[in-house]
Amino acid sequence: MGGGGGRLAGNTSFAKLSSALLKMALRSMRKARGCGSFIRALHTRPDAACAPQKDCMKRVFSGIQPTGIPHLGNYLGAIENWVRLQDEYGSVLYSIVDLHSITVPQDPAILHQSILDMTAALLACGINPEKSILFQQSQVPEHTQLSWILTCMVRLPRLQHLHQWKAKTGKQKHDGSVGLLTYPVLQAADILVYK
Structure with a gap:
């Protein structure tokens, strides 16, 4: 008890x-x-883009x-x-x-x-x-908005040669989703949206 x-x-x-x-x-x-x-x-902001040499x-x-x-x-x-x-x-x-x-x-x-x-x-x-x-x-729409813009600029063969796509799809390249293919583009947008 x-x-x-x-x-x-x-x-x-x-x-x-x-x-x-x-x-x-x-x-x-x-x-x-x-x-x-x-x-x-x-x-x-005017000071948003700092020169690489400046602090x-x-x-x-x-x-x-x-x-x-x-x-x-x-x-x-x-x-x-x-x-x-x-x-x-x-x-x-x-x-x-x-x-x-x-x-x-x-x-x-x-x-x-x-x-x-x-x-x-x-x-x-x-x-x-x-x-x-x-x-x-x-909850932050800028991630997907920038991802779409970047996706429109990248070439399909380049995405198909990236590690993420090759590692996850392996021998079954036709079974991977477009989301998996463009995963690295969303990663880039995640980072770039915050400069």
């Missing part, structure tokens, strides 16, 4: 923590809607797919560095790149929950919304 009470108390603490993380995750997602004005400001504020952008719960490899390979970079750079943007995750079929309900879970996990690992911008990629 005592063990059950301990589990209940533990579950209550976990529920409170989960609720707090979920609230932070939702607040962070709402903050993503402000990324559009951030992007426009980057591209319209420019360095910006960090990185993304993570919302496919499953982060594991030790994610933490040591990326998230631990993301937390550190928040203190080293003045402009840090982290994205949950849900558009990249749909190159393979996804259940929309599971994907939605995975986005919330990934947001909560990143916040729990130390991503601080006061020091960085954490947002959902699909």
Whole structure:
């Protein structure tokens, strides 16, 4: 009987923590809607285009797919560095790149929950919304808009020779989706949209 009470108390603490993380995750997602004005400001300010020789504020952008719960490899390979970079750079943007995750079929309900879970996990690992911008990629239309423009400029043979396409399709080149083929173009747009 005592063990059950301990589990209940533990579950209550976990529920409170989960609720707090979920609230932070939702607040962070709402903050993503402000990324559009951030992007426009980057591209319209007179000082936006610094000469390479001058001191420019360095910006960090990185993304993570919302496919499953982060594991030790994610933490040591990326998230631990993301937390550190928040203190080293003045402009840090982290994205949950849900558009990249749909190159393979996804259940929309599971994907939605995975986005919330990934947001909560990143916040729990130390991503601080006061020091960085954490947002959902699909909530910022400039990613897909720039991706379309870049897609119109790249040649099909070039995309077919890129590693992403070759590695994922292997011998079955006719089974790969167009999303998989243009995956690197969306990656380029993700980075270029923030200069």
